[in-house]
Amino acid sequence: MLSIDSNEYMSDNRINNCEKKFLDDMKSIVNQIETSDIVIRNCNQTYKCHRAILSARSSYFQTLFNWNFNDKFQNEINLSSFLRNENDFDLLYSYIYKAEIKLTLNNILQYIELSDKFLLDDLYELCEQYLLNDNHINETNVWNILDIYNTIGRKISSNIQEKCFYILKNNRHLINEQCHDLLKRHPHLSVELCYSDVALVHTLLFHF
Structure with a gap:
């Protein structure tokens, strides 16, 4: 939120207009060849970017461009091996440039992974809030949610884990051979599941 350090009165509408103008100016920079100083590649896509903007918006890029990494001096960075999906950088x-985000059940896990990789705390918090809304954690995605949170570097929110475990405890048919590989990759999940509900021990032992 824009703040004005002045005794002179300024209406909320004027402040909102300033914020809108700022966002419009940022959007106008998108893919400007004249002012860009770094090219980012992902798969077959190229993006004309600005080190200063990337650094200001993402701690990942701030570290990349300001510490003694080889990429600091490159005019082009290829993220194809770092990103999982072709549209990740889209x-x-x-x-980063437009402050545009549309979270859905189809892309929420993708955004969680991106927010973790590029150290975007504000985006990460938005993803958590979205998941905690009614029915956004359900029988269809509960294992995928547990998988992504236990794969990335951040600790899963206790509220999200509790909601996931609640769904599993009330839908025991979801604990089956299909989740065997996931629990093998994250063995502590089995322990935590049993700790949350002793009755689940029999279900887990039956399948594993």
């Missing part, structure tokens, strides 16, 4: 680019 989503990131829209968020």
